Amino acid sequence: MPEAALHRELLARMWLNRAFEEKVSELYASRVITGLLHLAIGQEAVAVGACSHLRTDDWVLGGHRSHGHAVAKGADVKRLMAEIAGRATGYCGGKGGSMHLVAMDAGFVTATGVVGGQIPLALGAAFAAKEGGRQQVAVVFFGDGAGQSGAFHESLNIASLWRLPLVFVCENNGYAEFTPLSAHTLVERLARHAETYGMPAHTLDGNDLLAVHDAMGKAVSQARAGKGPVFVECLTHRMRGHYEGDPAKYRELSQLAEWKEKDPIARFARMIETRSGLTAAEHGAIEADARARIEDAAQFAIASPWPDADEADTQVSAGHG
Amino acid sequence: MAAMNMVQALNSAMDVMLGRDPDVLIFGEDVGYFGGVFRVTDGLQKKYGRERVFDTPITEGGIVALAVGMGAYGLRPIVEIQFADYIYPAMDQLISEAARLRYRSGAEWFAPMTVRAPCGGGIFGGQTHSQSPEALFTHVSGLKTVIPSNPYDAKGLLISAIEDDDPVVFLEPKRLYNGPFGGRPDQPAKSWAGHPDAEVPLEHYRVPLGKANIVRAGQAATVLAYGTMVHVALAAVAECGIDAEVIDLRTLSPVDVETIAASVDKTGRCVIVHEATRFSGYGGELCALVQEHCFYRLEAPIERVAGWDTPYPHAFEWQYFPGPDRVVQALRRVVEA
Ligand SMILES: Cc1ncc(C[n+]2csc(CCOP(=O)(O)OP(=O)(O)O)c2C)c(N)n1
Numbered sequence: 001m002p003e004a005a006l007h008r009e010l011l012a013r014m015w016l017n018r019a020f021e022e023k024v025s026e027l028y029a030s031r032v033i034t035g036l037l038h039l040a041i042g043q044e045a046v047a048v049g050a051c052s053h054l055r056t057d058d059w060v061l062g063g064h065r066s067h068g069h070a071v072a073k074g075a076d077v078k079r080l081m082a083e084i085a086g087r088a089t090g091y092c093g094g095k096g097g098s099m100h101l102v103a104m105d106a107g108f109v110t111a112t113g114v115v116g117g118q119i120p121l122a123l124g125a126a127f128a129a130k131e132g133g134r135q136q137v138a139v140v141f142f143g144d145g146a147g148q149s150g151a152f153h154e155s156l157n158i159a160s161l162w163r164l165p166l167v168f169v170c171e172n173n174g175y176a177e178f179t180p181l182s183a184h185t186l187v188e189r190l191a192r193h194a195e196t197y198g199m200p201a202h203t204l205d206g207n208d209l210l211a212v213h214d215a216m217g218k219a220v221s222q223a224r225a226g227k228g229p230v231f232v233e234c235l236t237h238r239m240r241g242h243y244e245g246d247p248a249k250y251r252e253l254s255q256l257a258e259w260k261e262k263d264p265i266a267r268f269a270r271m272i273e274t275r276s277g278l279t280a281a282e283h284g285a286i287e288a289d290a291r292a293r294i295e296d297a298a299q300f301a302i303a304s305p306w307p308d309a310d311e312a313d314t315q316v317s318a319g320h321g
Numbered sequence: 322m323a324a325m326n327m328v329q330a331l332n333s334a335m336d337v338m339l340g341r342d343p344d345v346l347i348f349g350e351d352v353g354y355f356g357g358v359f360r361v362t363d364g365l366q367k368k369y370g371r372e373r374v375f376d377t378p379i380t381e382g383g384i385v386a387l388a389v390g391m392g393a394y395g396l397r398p399i400v401e402i403q404f405a406d407y408i409y410p411a412m413d414q415l416i417s418e419a420a421r422l423r424y425r426s427g428a429e430w431f432a433p434m435t436v437r438a439p440c441g442g443g444i445f446g447g448q449t450h451s452q453s454p455e456a457l458f459t460h461v462s463g464l465k466t467v468i469p470s471n472p473y474d475a476k477g478l479l480i481s482a483i484e485d486d487d488p489v490v491f492l493e494p495k496r497l498y499n500g501p502f503g504g505r506p507d508q509p510a511k512s513w514a515g516h517p518d519a520e521v522p523l524e525h526y527r528v529p530l531g532k533a534n535i536v537r538a539g540q541a542a543t544v545l546a547y548g549t550m551v552h553v554a555l556a557a558v559a560e561c562g563i564d565a566e567v568i569d570l571r572t573l574s575p576v577d578v579e580t581i582a583a584s585v586d587k588t589g590r591c592v593i594v595h596e597a598t599r600f601s602g603y604g605g606e607l608c609a610l611v612q613e614h615c616f617y618r619l620e621a622p623i624e625r626v627a628g629w630d631t632p633y634p635h636a637f638e639w640q641y642f643p644g645p646d647r648v649v650q651a652l653r654r655v656v657e658a
Pocket of ligand 1: 064065113114115116142143144145146147173175176177242350379381403407
């Protein structure tokens with residue numbers, strides 16, 4: 001794709017992610033959606049930059065803050081929205097909800113509410129990808145908090161030992177819930193752990209879409225070429241509280257103001273104005289288009305029926321629906 | 322005395338114990354500086370300092386393992402697992418180490434530790450933030466399992482758990498933190514204010530482990546419940562008018578067989594209620610105990626009311642949750658049998 005077109009495409013994907021999260025937040029406020037919601041507003045460049053190199057049959061895994069990963073991987077935003085709203089038309093018929101998304105048609109293998117749980121799962125996906133011989137790769141997203149778990153360290157070891165086609169994408173937003181990273185570890189750059197395990201590792205500005213895009217391009221090609229795992233650490237910031245409703249008193253407000261300045265979408269748009277001649281009108285149209293698609297998704301979810309309670313005990317084990 | 326909700330009562334228990342015993346300390350995820358996701362440790366770090374109330378990284382296995390080691394070496398740790406659903410990475414430490422240290426060492430070493438964990442549904446947490454895993458712990462010899470249903474018991478039981486020389490898993494029904502809940506989500510949420518069990522002494526007191534509490538005396542049937550389901554059972558009894566005796570077990574292991582047996586001997590009928598999944602749930606054990614002790618007095622098959630045998634489904638929170646209607650149906654079946 002020519003650069004100017006690529007830039008516009010990436011901007012559109014960023015807006016799709018942002019619009020999705022903002023709509024979820026709105027529906028939560030109006031009680032259409034219930035549950036524990038963790039939004040990734042401010043972190044869109046990571047999801048979009050990373051997933052822009054992936055094929056549909058590549059596999060992505062995420063955690064509790066993974067709406068954006070599924071959207072960026074190409075999951076159907078209608079079915080995602082319906083799932084989060086607990087509707088029958090959701091990807092999992094409403095059984096999963098926000099923290100437990102799955103969109104197999106888009107290669108979004110699973111998200112999990114258990115922090116760090118997705119990391120060793122991704123080893124399995126990568127192993128299967130390798131066995132499959134079709135140059136698939138697996139990508140796992142996780143936060144800096146998850147990077148303190150034992151499962152993370154075990155997974156780095158195995159991925160490098162077996163040269164699995166896996167890209168570790170650490171979204172280092174400096175906080176695990178309400179506690180800053182500095183209270184969790186002396187190693188505040190998680191990429192250093194990957195180096196210990198002999199894995200190529202990069203730490204970059206995760207609010208710079210092109211930086212993520214470039215690094216992920218190289219990482220994914222290396223994994224696809226059978227040269228083993230890569231670790232990409234993206235320094236970023238969530239612009240909302242840990243969960244919807246979190247007053248986020250524990251964060252310095254000045255810090256938030258500083259990061260607002262670094263909003264990945266505004267920043268990327270400013271950059272491509274000069275580099276690719278993006279006009280204000282074009283930008284407005286891209287945003288409006290994304291918001292319209294998400295509005296459709298929201299209306300689809302709202303209009304969808306609730307699942308039938310008789311369905312609830314199906315799909316627990318094989319052979320039961 | 323002061324009016325307290327369950328969060329404040331639990332906080333008060335830890336406050337009292339930190340004040341009395343220099344070996345007591347508290348740690349877990351976000352419990353220090355932030356005061357806990359559910360605010361249960363609020364203010365304790367400020368009062369007792371970072372040496373005694375502190376944050377850990379996300380490492381449930383590590384948290385429990387640390388507590389085992391500390392306990393063996395003379396400390397008396399209280400750890401928080403932020404949601405009971407996150408305890409699985411710590412099961413090895415709990416089962417293989419904490420529960421066996423005494424047995425393995427000829428009773429020379431032991432682990433006087435308390436593992437606090439909010440449990441249960443009713444807050445739309447879905448599969449990984451709603452579970453009631455009590456039966457996983459009651460199945461392990463060497464662990465004690467406690468679950469309070471009101472502020473007064475919460476404080477007294479937590480103090481007993483902390484003072485106990487063995488590992489105690491202390492499950493806190495999060496739906497009860499701020500108020501009693503009779504299982505009708507469409508009714509306005511109640512607070513603990515004005516509830517008789519929300520009058521809590523400020524000082525030290527114990528509610529003994531292993532002692533159930535008859536929360537409603539009755540003749541027609543016995544309802545065995547614990548945690549949130551105590552309130553659901555009371556609501557069900559009030560709605561259907563059956564004169565049932567409602568027993569709050571409070572401690573699941575060791576369980577108060579005497580109180581249970583005396584009640585069922587009297588009523589001849591028994592309904593067991595828990596929120597956890599039914600198959601191999603704690604209700605199965607209760608059922609066995611009741612038939613062992615009361616078989617010749619039973620006049621109806623024992624009924625179990627429980628969560629479905631599924632993961633906690635996002636869209637079906639209130640269908641999964643065994644609310645008062647299901648309890649009433651079971652009560653009718655046992656009295657009409
Ligand atoms: C095993 C486990 N422990 C604790 C939690 C509670 N929890 C939810 S999110 C979170 C912080 C995660 O931080 P991080 O991995 O940095 O991701 P972020 O929230 O910043 O996206 C914690 C501790 C959990 N969900 N699972």
